Amino acid sequence: DQQVKQNSPSLSVQEGRISILNCDYTNSMFDYFLWYKKYPAEGPTFLISISSIKDKNEDGRFTVFLNKSAKHLSLHIVPSQPGDSAVYFCAAGYNFNKFYFGSGTKLNVKP
Amino acid sequence: NAGVTQTPKFQVLKTGQSMTLQCAQDMNHEYMSWYRQDPGMGLRLIHYSVGAGITDQGEVPNGYNVSRSTTEDFPLRLLSAAPSQTSVYFCASSRGTSASYEQYFGPGTRLTVT
Numbered sequence: 001d002q003q004v005k006q007n008s009p010s011l012s013v014q015e016g017r018i019s020i021l022n023c024d025y026t027n028s029m030f031d032y033f034l035w036y037k038k039y040p041a042e043g044p045t046f047l048i049s050i051s052s053i054k055d056k057n058e059d060g061r062f063t064v065f066l067n068k069s070a071k072h073l074s075l076h077i078v079p080s081q082p083g084d085s086a087v088y089f090c091a092a093g094y095n096f097n098k099f100y101f102g103s104g105t106k107l108n109v110k111p
Numbered sequence: 112n113a114g115v116t117q118t119p120k121f122q123v124l125k126t127g128q129s130m131t132l133q134c135a136q137d138m139n140h141e142y143m144s145w146y147r148q149d150p151g152m153g154l155r156l157i158h159y160s161v162g163a164g165i166t167d168q169g170e171v172p173n174g175y176n177v178s179r180s181t182t183e184d185f186p187l188r189l190l191s192a193a194p195s196q197t198s199v200y201f202c203a204s205s206r207g208t209s210a211s212y213e214q215y216f217g218p219g220t221r222l223t224v225t
Contacts, residue, residue: 002153032212034212034214041219043203046213046214046215049212051209096209097167099156100156101146
């Protein structure tokens with residue numbers, strides 16, 4: 001049974017608009033959350049993280065929101081750029097060595 | 112600084128063969144992990160290590176062995192390959208602290224078992 005779920009396999013957004021990627025988790029013990037970006041034939045690269053003591057973390061165009069009561073995580077990209085087109089994975093864990101990943105959302109940013 | 116390196120990039124095995132996937136990192140990270148990525152499944156943890164000499168099982172450990180004799184290296188052994196082990200394998204490392212827990216991934220090894 002998947003503990004971390006990304007229910008949207010794909011998302012298409014116009015350049016300059018906001019991209020919102022969503023992630024749900026079931027284990028209330030999770031307290032560290034991350035987003036990774038992956039291009040074809042490459043390994044995932046870290047994008048942004050948040051711990052359970054916060055509900056928001058920003059880094060440039062990327063913001064991650066955490067709603068612990070709903071067990072929901074989201075990534076906002078504003079403004080979206082064509083170079084953001086990739087597969088995005090969310091991950092969650094309750095220690096530093098055992099993370100559970102979602103199945104990924106493929107983002108397509110149209111010029 | 113090469114980061115996390117993996118060899119080989121591609122491998123084809125016959126059912127029953129064994130092989131070792133190599134992983135090395137030059138960032139002096141204590142934590143290292145192996146994942147497999149299958150279509151529609153995301154990344155699933157196979158084995159992980161919190162330091163030299165210490166390893167533990169992840170979500171899908173069956174059919175795989177690991178050891179960690181040095182901080183830098185974390186090889187993954189397939190004991191008797193099966194078609195169900197056809198996948199892309201990623202190795203990752205991290206500092207594993209509350210201030211820095213993001214993982215750095217290698218480029219992956221694409222394995223096909225016929």
